[in-house]
Amino acid sequence: MLDDRYDLAFRLYPYARSPDQDAAAPVRHPVVVMGAGPIGIATALDLGLQGVPVVVLDDHEGVGQGSRAICFAKRTLEICARWGCGQEMLDKGVVWNLGKVFHADRKVFEFNLLPEAGHRYPAFINLQQPHFERFLVERVRRAQDVGAPIEIRGRNRVDAVAVADDHVTLDITTPDGPYRIAADWLIGCDGASSPLRRMMGLDFEGRVFQDNFLIADIRMEAEFPTERWFWFEPPFRDAGASCLLHRQPDGIWRVDFQIGWDIDRAAELREENIRARLDAMLGAGVGYEIVWSSIYTFQCRRMTRFRHGRVVFAGDAAHQVSPFGARGANSGIQDADNLGWKLGLVLQGRAPEALVDSYCTERRHAADENILNSTRATDFITPKSATSHLFRNAVLDLAAHHAFARPFVNSGRLSVPCAYDDTPLNGPDALPGSPARTRPGAPCPDAPLGAGFLLDRLGGRFVLLGIGTDAPGDIASGGVMAEALTVAAHDDPTGALAERYLGEARRGVYLVRPDQHVAARWDHVDTDAIRSALDRACGRG
Amino acid sequence: MADLVTTPNIADADAFYADLIALHDGLTEEESAALNARLILVLANHVGDAQVLRQALDAARAAGRRDG
Known part of the structure; x- marks a missing residue:
């Protein structure tokens, strides 16, 4: 009845029976968050630290395997620092500043992020998503210990919602059977394929990119430097249209191959086929172990409105971008940062509900900015016409000789926070x-x-x-x-x-x-x- | 506010034109197309001004129309 959709990296919130399951009538909560991924936990943490009671529901009992989002930006770390869990992310993460861009068999140029001095946090760290999520949940546990009213209910799958003007009713399935609760506000943080969005029949419009990315996380002893290496049209056999090599903590390296649309997914995921690609890339004699692999596709799209009455969407559930630029998880954390204080003030009766609308205005603007940037990167990496391909390679040829062409080279414009220039909240x-x-x-x-x-x-x-x-x-x-x-x-x-x-x-x-x-x-x-x-x-x- | 120069601006137009054509000598169509793309980017960077570039894009596109 409750199937595992994925294997866990960390079992962090095992199922435990809630008194709500024995209540005669549905218990009503101020805020229910659907989805205990990074954005759901972050939203709950922000609210809980304000003293706002929040219940998080997830159909699994912990964090799924796979590095997935690995680049966390300065702004994300600053927000996590405000919540009290930035330092452990920095301590565990790999700090990097150098990048190299290759085209086929030659290096086009190198860059240094040259982070401005005088900031507590670096421009970026690389950290496997399961660790990022674990640090957030551990912070929730410490907050709970000192009374923060946050509850995470594992193995609680939401099967239906009924949306009324001033509340939402949720039908939930657990290992002990179904029960029902109500929420003044429901926050949908249930990911790109958001079941909540589907239950409510809401749109999710945008551009579909016909491409597949093969990811392999490998543990290797070889000494590659702590740099981001990106290849356009990599010279190694079957490497696809682009390739990325990036270091993670614990001696793990992320390799991404962009392998096109028309593939045999099961065949590509077979270990011997992944190894053939990796061997061609790393060269003979480099020993490694494949820790995790996956194939993913992506789209660039967002919901028309992030708020539907008392239901608010955040993170990938509300907007999805290409992986180029690390704008997925990083923008989702900014959603939580933006929504938390607004919903808190509204629930405490100190601000009108209209304040929540400004979340939608501000974060929709940010989503559009992220989608624009990641779409442009995608079009540069995977040109859609012969002419586009011609100009892309012209840029790479020039970039090897002239500094002026380097700003055109787009292997992902790395996530920076959005300035809300047109928000109604701005004063003089x-x-x-x-x-x-x-x-x-x-x-x-x-x-x-x-x-x-x-x-x-x-x-x-x-x-x-x-x-x-x-x-x-x-x-x-x-x-x-x-x-x-x-x-x-x-x-x-x-x-x-x-x-x-x-x-x-x-x-x-x-x-x-x-x-x-x-x-x-x-x-x-x-x-x-x-x-x-x-x-x-x-x-x- | 800068404007695109659309009046004659190259002292020896014939000489430049000959150089431009000669530049493509011996190239395949594909190589020529790549060279043109590089040349456009080099010149565009020299212009720099966003408004002039926009006018240049529009002028180039408009001159290719045969419908009016």
Whole structure:
């Protein structure tokens, strides 16, 4: 009745009978999250840390096998740090900055991500998705130990939903049989093939890419450097249209072969066939063990609306991108980051439901940006016409000789967070001379602050940040508080904070949202203006 | 605001044209097409200005129409 769709890497939430299963009438919860993948757990963690009770339902008892998403971006690590589990990801992950691009049998050029100094987290780490998920669940366990109202129910499969105006009823199957619960809000984090989306008959429009990727995770002793190697038209036999070699923790390497559309899936997955490809690529005499392999396809698409009454979709359930650029899991974590505080304020009666609509506006904009970037990368890697192929190779030929052509080379534009330029939550941009990177809507860049970092002090609540001027003390409006944080020149040991937040200005006041995005900025303290911007950022504008 | 130059701008037009044709001597059609693509990218980078490039794309496309 409850079938395993995949094998587990970590059994983290074994089935346990809930009192809800013995209740006479369906027990109603403020928030139910469908799916205990990274986005579902992250959403629950954000809400639970605010004290909002949340129940997560998953039809399995833990994290599935397979490295899957392996590149986690700085912004993801910063968000996880806010939740209290960034450091362990960094400690386990592989930090990398160097990349090499090859075309057939020659190296076209190398790049260095050259991460800006003065950030707690690096531009990227490589980490197998099961570890990423495990760290999130372990953080949930620590939060539960100190009273965070989060419940993860394994082996709880949602079979039907009934959506009413102000709640959703869920029919659930367990090893002990069915039961029913209700939720004020249901968050669909149930992945790209979202059963919830299907149950509700909702659209998922976009472009289908006719291609298959063969992934092999291999453990090998050979010393390859910690670099991202990407081949266009790789010279090794049967390697397909592109190939990627990238290092993961524990001596594991990820190899991706783009092997085209018309394939015999079962045959391609046979070990001897995978080995033939790998041997051709790695050369004779390189010993390795295949740890995991899979074939996947992808699409670039999103739902028209992420919110349907009291049902909200996040992560792959709401939008799907190509793997180029690491924009899948990274954008899903930003969804959770964006939705958490908004839903929290609404459930606590401190903001109108309209605030949740801004989640849809902001994250749909981000999804479009991600889809645009990953579609462009896909078209560059797999040209769709002879002319497109001609120009692609012209770019690669030129890039080997001239720096100007290198920006055209697109093997995936690596995930960066979206700035919400047109969100209705943005207040005034009234700090002349300040940099565009910290304009309203943008995510706050990190900077050294005292002995720590700025982002350690932001997030989880509204912050009124005074730089070179005293923040006017805490300011409250409509039951929401903005907490004052004053930064003096001696708190800014490297000057990076002033450079990133003031630019030419001498002083500034920033209102920063709970998700560490800028809401508004000014060149002087005006408590009425701050209060008004706070209202606006809470959806009361 | 820059505009695409659509009036004569090359001092010795005949000489440049001859060089352009000569550049393709001995190439297969495929090699010629690749060379043209590289040349377009080299020139486009030299222009740089997004607005001028847009006008150039439009001008090139429009001149190929035979319907009006």
